[in-house]
Amino acid sequence: MMILEQTLPTLIPSELINNNTTLTIFCPTDNAFFSLKYPQPPFTLLQYHIFPTKLNKEALKSSHPCESKLDTLLGGHPLVVTTLPKSQSASINEVKIKDWEIFNDGQVIVQGIEDFFNPTM
Known part of the structure; x- marks a missing residue:
């Protein structure tokens, strides 16, 4: 969360902020930031975790079935809903939404x- 707080102003295009667009940010756990995989995630990876629309639990279940694509701030790189029908937990790109x-x-x-x-x- 701390990394996002520091980089959020540079991640979000000003036209989205000025248009009062609701943004959804998918934030990995603190442990993910301490892994060897992404000790200091690149800017583009952080852009890939921002969906320029409101996306809550109800919207994901009702409007985005499995294999739906969700555009991100990283142009040309959408996320893919991987939640299986009747699943108890939601996932995107095979990563579970925990909270x-x-x-x-x-x-x-x-x-x-x-x-x-x-x-x-």
Whole structure:
């Protein structure tokens, strides 16, 4: 969360901020930041974790079935919903969403995920 707080102003295009667009940020656990895989995640990887629309649990279940694509701030690299029908847990790019709405101020929603999304999926 701390890394996102520091980099969020440079990640979000000003036109999204000025248009009062709701953003959904998928934030990996603190442990994911301490792994050898992404000790210092590149800027593009952080962009890949931001969905420029409101996406809460209900919207994911009702409007985005398995294999739906979700555009991110990393152009040309959508996320893929991998939640199986009737599954108890939601997943995107085969990464489980662990905590819904860690933060929600009406413009920014933060969803907790268990690891970083793999952009090559």
